Amino acid sequence: MTPFTYARANDAGDALRLGAMQGAKYLGGGTNLVDLMRETIERPVMLVDITGLPHGIEERPDGGLMIGAAARNTAVAAHRAVRRHYPVLARAISSGASAQIRNMATVGGNLLQRTRCAYFYDDEGSRCNKREPGQGCDALQGFNRDHAILGASSNCVATHPSDMCVALAALGAIVHLRSAEGERSMPLTDLHRLPEDHPELDTLLAPGELITAIELPPLAFAARSTYRKVRDRASYAFALVSVAGALDLDDAGAIRDVRLALGGVAHKPWRAWKAEAALRGQQATFENFRAAAEEELAGAQALRDNGFKIELAKRTIAAVLGELKEMP
Amino acid sequence: MTISINGSPVAIPDDPRVSLLEFLREHLHLFGAKKGCNQGACGACTVLLDDERILSCLTLAVQCEGRSVTTVEGLASQEGLHPLQQAFIEHDGFQCGYCTPGQICSAIGMAGELKRGVPSHVTRDLVADGIELSHDELRERMSGNLCRCGAYNGIASAIATTCGPDVERSPA
Numbered sequence: 001m002t003p004f005t006y007a008r009a010n011d012a013g014d015a016l017r018l019g020a021m022q023g024a025k026y027l028g029g030g031t032n033l034v035d036l037m038r039e040t041i042e043r044p045v046m047l048v049d050i051t052g053l054p055h056g057i058e059e060r061p062d063g064g065l066m067i068g069a070a071a072r073n074t075a076v077a078a079h080r081a082v083r084r085h086y087p088v089l090a091r092a093i094s095s096g097a098s099a100q101i102r103n104m105a106t107v108g109g110n111l112l113q114r115t116r117c118a119y120f121y122d123d124e125g126s127r128c129n130k131r132e133p134g135q136g137c138d139a140l141q142g143f144n145r146d147h148a149i150l151g152a153s154s155n156c157v158a159t160h161p162s163d164m165c166v167a168l169a170a171l172g173a174i175v176h177l178r179s180a181e182g183e184r185s186m187p188l189t190d191l192h193r194l195p196e197d198h199p200e201l202d203t204l205l206a207p208g209e210l211i212t213a214i215e216l217p218p219l220a221f222a223a224r225s226t227y228r229k230v231r232d233r234a235s236y237a238f239a240l241v242s243v244a245g246a247l248d249l250d251d252a253g254a255i256r257d258v259r260l261a262l263g264g265v266a267h268k269p270w271r272a273w274k275a276e277a278a279l280r281g282q283q284a285t286f287e288n289f290r291a292a293a294e295e296e297l298a299g300a301q302a303l304r305d306n307g308f309k310i311e312l313a314k315r316t317i318a319a320v321l322g323e324l325k326e327m328p
Numbered sequence: 329m330t331i332s333i334n335g336s337p338v339a340i341p342d343d344p345r346v347s348l349l350e351f352l353r354e355h356l357h358l359f360g361a362k363k364g365c366n367q368g369a370c371g372a373c374t375v376l377l378d379d380e381r382i383l384s385c386l387t388l389a390v391q392c393e394g395r396s397v398t399t400v401e402g403l404a405s406q407e408g409l410h411p412l413q414q415a416f417i418e419h420d421g422f423q424c425g426y427c428t429p430g431q432i433c434s435a436i437g438m439a440g441e442l443k444r445g446v447p448s449h450v451t452r453d454l455v456a457d458g459i460e461l462s463h464d465e466l467r468e469r470m471s472g473n474l475c476r477c478g479a480y481n482g483i484a485s486a487i488a489t490t491c492g493p494d495v496e497r498s499p500a
Contacts, residue, residue: 006344006390027391034347034386035367047344049391074380078446083454094449098472099438101368103380104387235449235471 001037008049012178012212018048019208020180026050026210028070028109031101036114041123041131051106054213057081063218069108069176069211073164074099076107086216088225088244092167095229098236108211111165111175111191114202115158115267116238117147129155130199137199145305146240149313150266150297156199157303159264160192161238166263167227169271170244174215179206188214192268199267221248221257224327228320229263230312239264241309243316247284247324255279255288258321260296265313272296275317284325286318293317331392333358334402341389348392349373349384352399360400360429364474371473374430374437375399381437400429403436412436412490419486423477431473431483438469439491461492 006027009015019026023045027033036042054068057079065081076082077093093102096110119126119139127136139147139157147157165188173188191203205211225246231237242263248256258279260272275296282288293314300310330337333356341351349366352358352375364372366385373385376398384397403410412432415421422428442461447454450468459465466484475483 001345004344006388008393027388029386030388030391031368031383031386034388038367047388051391074441074446078441078444080455083447087454090447090454091449094447094451098371099441099448099469100371100374100381100383100434100472101386103437104382235468 002040002043002045004037004044005046006049007046008052010052012053012210015048015050015053015210016178016180016208018046019210021046024048024208026108028106029072029101029104030109031097031105032109032113039121039123041114041121050108050210055106060218063220065216067107067214067216069106069213071107073097073102073105073107073110076164077102084223086167086171086219086222086225088170088222088227088246089164089167089216091227092163092229092242092244095227095242096163107164107214110162111188111211111214112203112205113161116161117158118143120158130158130195133198133200140303143305144303146238146264147303147306148266149300149302149306149309150262150270151194152267152301153195153197153199155197156195156267158195158199158267160202160266160268162269163227163229163239163242163263165192165269166242166261167244168214168216169269170225170246170259170261171219171222172217172259174217175211176213176215177205177209178212179209183212185215188269189271195267202267219246219259222246222259224248224324225259226320226323226327228316228323230316241265241312241316243313243320245317245320245324247321247327249284249325253284255282255284260317260320262296262313262317265300265309272317274298279321284321286322289318289321290314292321329393331389331394332396334398340393344388344390346389347385348375348377348387348389348397351389352384352397358399358401361433362426362430364426364430369474370427370430371434372427372430374434374473376433376437379437379440381434398433400432403432410436412486415486415490416483419489420482421479421486422475422482423479427473427475427477431470431475431487434470434473435487435491438487441469442491461488463488 025044055070362372364370
């Protein structure tokens, strides 16, 4: 690790003041940042520890939830209102990392995880535009089994590693931000970027801007929601493909509303807007599930090793919708 | 500016780069927690921070100021080994022993999570009260601790007999 100074922020104002320093970085649970610092991929000159900032999970009068950005992943998955009203979120968090890491990791930090692309990590032997802009991308012609099939560019084919964010994308979560200029908020689906010509930028956060809270809007039919993660081993592995889904059926078995998001397939948590639009008003049949999945993946592009993800994503979407349809 | 390590206050290191794992091993000579992968993939460095299991390799020692760390060295009492330590012996829960301190600290943390109703990836009913430590639950909840010898059957049976929700555990 390169040398740095450490300071603990007592409140958001404190954090913003310290975080304004050139080369400063906010420190949450450290499960990703400390690792990247040890590899000298991240070289902050100052760490601002923000784990003392608000971490409460507040039930709102409208039925939604406001989650302090410093809340630990475990605390969110275990919260009674999350388990009851947003099971997809509890399931997504529980499928990520290990129990130890979930105890450490904060919600805000989970949003800001860097990719797990092996070429991004290999700073001594590989070229990576995300690590060194303009350098080139060795994943394009390399071992790219884990890489993106949607929304990638010729500069970067990395995927976003979070499970939690896939559920948040499906739920329409709102990210609350604070900077010296004031407060703003945006849908989680707008926070992360596609790589385009600037894969070094994962999100639209301004320098020094702080994530203060994640808001889950009320979504009654999210009680019928789930998360399915397909991976190379049964536990403690990143997703090849994952699907977060919620389904609202009317009495005649038609789809009143639906939410779908994909993980493991793109540079950002991928809200399946096209599939959702194709499904609304349709009968909840396997054929319609499959057709919607085909539509979402129509623009998918395979690299040398990851073509299987296209069919896997379609099947996983159909399987999740089938499971949701059968839920009591 | 101290951390409580197994009940004793210790001054935090001057250099913020020192991980909790390096602090334990190289500064305090508590060699129980192991440096396996040093990148959060193996669980050999697992310790309890305020009674919750965490990875000491990805924790900076300075982050633990004012908090309480329990390592495997802090589990035994005057009366003898912690029941889970004893169970690891009785159930052949190790071969080389390298992962054992992490496994034991992790399982003690897991027992607390079960008590608090923290769900896992394999928990079927998310809203039911009480989670049974089934075979699948135990293995899923312990998946963050690898054993390269493959002593998993002994590890699982030691934990199953000691850390189920109905088994009273002695305080760490």
